[in-house]
Amino acid sequence: MNIVFNKPYVNTNLANKYIADCISTGKISGDGKYTKLCEKYFESNFGVTRALITTSCTDALEMSAILLDIKPGDEVIMPSFTFVSTSNAFILRGATVVFCDSNAFNPNIDEDKIEELVTKNTKAIVVVHYAGVACNMDKIMSIANKYNIAVVEDAAQAICSKYKGKYLGTFGTFGTFSFHETKNASCGEGGMLCINDEKYVARAEIIREKGTNRAAFFRGQVDKYGWVDIGSSYLPSDITAALLYSQLVELDEIQDSRRLSWLTYYYGLAITCNKSGIKILDDNYTSHSNYHLFALVMPNENVRTAFLKYMKDYGIMCTFHFQSLHKSKYFADKYHGKELVNSDMFSNNLVRLPLYNNMSESDLCYIIDKTISFIESL
């Protein structure tokens, strides 16, 4: 038996069709037909004011930091339990990152610990919807509004997820998505910057096009284009967008398949996990997740290590996830805040089971079976 952790999904026929069509248009650089189709998809299906495709979620986060004019001395609050890009994007602008703990029940930022970290220098709160499960956006937006601080949603894992019926990525000033091959919809490497405040749109187009007003030029709004601002190359090829589009048009089917696998795990494992005090990460009545990943929280790191080995011996690849950024090699000596016990707990104890599109029922049953036999042996 050999069950990989992730298998990137591509509908080869559809992808080939769109990529061939893209090439036949004679325009394969950015901002072509498929770029616009992908952006429109986000705007019309998720209610985003303006969506701009980027080469990664990392780039969308970097663009957010530039658009918010983040500079040295500014403080940005975010969870420690996240991917490095959440933090790096703001570090690159010279900001001071202020790490906040996770909830005890899930790795999302603990909204009750944000306000004590706010100072007169706080410019942004970056929230991460871990596993596509929503953060408490009511509370977070109310703190942000009270102190006039911007909110950026790192929604890398959260395509199609909702909070109280509204799509994630549409609450903050910016929402950023990833189409890395590990995410629900992917094009290998790719991202989307969702802008929910009209006033940032024009500058975002410039920053994405190396600091030039080329987008306005192609729309005939200016008669020549040139260097007008800072920027970088954040616009992917239209071929990448064509591949992404082949997944967006099938997103309902992709989500159905993930939901089926996720629920199969859940109902297969719930009783055993409950009895032994092992937590399954899930959503609740305010958060409607996108089944991005299936994770268990083991009682301690030793049990997790033993579980990973046990599953590997049966040919099943499971993995842990983020390691607290405040304890990372890069940041540890720059960190002067409190202990972040929940962040560390998830770093040590969380484990993810394989989850990808179109998993077979027999693979799912085999994984459930082995997971139960491990837990019962504890």
Ligand SMILES: *Cc1c(COP(=O)(O)O)cnc(C)c1O
């Ligand atoms: C995947 C991920 C990213 C990075 O996405 P890229 O598209 O690879 O840059 C950022 N933040 C979180 C929370 C992620 O899961």
